[in-house]
Amino acid sequence: MGKIVINGGKRLFGSVCIHGAKNAVLPVMAASLMNEGVTVIRGCPDIADVRAMCGILNHLHCKTDFKKGCLVIDTSMAEYEEIKAEDTKQLRASSVLMGPVLARFGKVRLAYPGGCSIGSRPLDIHLHALKCLGASWSVSEDFIEMETTGLHPSEITLRFPSVGATENALMAAAAQCGTTVLYNAAKEPEIESLCAYLEKCGAVITGAGTECVRVRGKGVLQSAEFFAKPDRIVAGTYMAAVAACGGSVYLQGVTPSLCRGFLDVFTGMGMDIRMEGEAMLVQMYHRPVNLHKICTGAYPDFPTDMQSMVLSVASVGEGTLILKEQIFENRFKYVDELNRMGSKIKVEGNTAYIEGVSGFTGAQLAAPDLRAGAALVLAALAADGISEIEDIEYIQRGYEDFEGKLRSLGALIERVDSERD
Helix, strand or coil, X not given: CCEEEEECCCCEXXXXXXCECHHHHHHHHXXXXXXXXXXXXXXXXXXXXXXXXXXXXXXXXXXXXXXXXXXXXXXXXXXXXXXXXXXXXXXXXXXXXXXXXHHHHXXXXXXXXCCCXXXXXXXXXXXXXXXXXXXXEEECCCEEEEECCCCCCCEEECCCCCHHHHHHHHHHHHCCCEEEEEECCCCCHXXXXXXXXXXXXXXXXXXXXXXEEEEEECCCCCCEEEECCECHHHHXXXXXXXXXXXXXXXXXXXXXXXXXXXXXXXXXXXXXXXXXXXXXXXXXXXXXXXXCXXXXXXXXXXXXXXXXHHHHHHHCCECEEEEECCCCCCCCCCHHHHHHCCCEEEEXXXXXXXXXXXXXXXXXXXXXXHHHHHHHHHHHHHCXXXXXXXXXXXXXXXXXXHHHHXXXXXXXXXXXXXXXX
16 A cells, blocks of 8 residues: 655645545445435545445445545445445444444344454444344354344433444434434534434434434435535644644634534643634644643543544653543554654553653654554654655545645655555
8 A cells, every 4th residue: 555755844834625524424325325315425535434435335236426525325226235344344434334224124234344453342332222223133253133124213322422323323213203212322523414414314303412312213215415524533633733743724614613622632732723714723833732631532522533643742742641541442552653753652551641752753654543543644744854654544544635735734745655556
């Protein structure tokens, strides 16, 4: 897949357009199976995860047409197929197909989802939610199998506000006649986006974005159009880049409300943030000042997907930071890479202790997962000298033209393809 080569030490200036949210688009792509018509997604990012989901939908005999940020999905001729490992191994979000495939065909056999190895992400919460709606299930070493003689409305209580389980429950419920009530639901903006799409398809939903969501399904869903909001984690990534490198950048289409959960972290580190027209201006002209402690948590708390980026910034900040990871138990695999660049980070269990250093030194690096890969790019941008980052296929799962957009801001960055590319 090649590598990214960065000559660091440059401040960032200019404007960047934040593409549509990956974690909003993928569930809508899965939900399109249930309307048996056409879904149009505008603002769709051209990233590896979207291409992988298109591949799975094509495997199910759907038609997809993706051009210039507009994805058209026709599911009218969809047919049931087993979803094998070669389809799911690169895409953790394939788990959100369980609810829609079950609702459409009455059965699903899905190989365990792949994606990033950042810790256990058990599917028992998904299975519980769908069992409440009338599904039976069995699991083997390689597959999850579910079937139903007919789904029905229900009351569902999730033991943890899992985003994926909430999405599966909402989608399956929207395709049934009657009212389903979901308690302890996830509250992320991506859940609100999915509910907005399902409402356009004909469902009536109240409480989206709260812990209690009511879904009154109509049985037959209709074709709909969906507009993807900017990706809040991508916006946070560019904010972190400015915090680490210094500079002044306009984030087009981004608002402070979109960045709830981590905006106060950057302002606390000394970043100047304000709205100017339709863009959020982020500026940093001094070394970041570390906060005492940050803990990840379910929305609206500090998001686990921003953990690695903020840790990269804190590594070159003044003072110390304690960062506690409370969602995934294996999300500090990139720390060894940062320490090779000169950071002073010690990990004990689910907690990282960071002592800020005056700067990084370029190094040979490898991205262990999507967000950690982005964090290594940020560290390399701030480093003195040249860094090379391999395994960049992880980064391409969630960032559209990452190198090109950073280059437009003044970064000295390029992708070097391998011979097999």
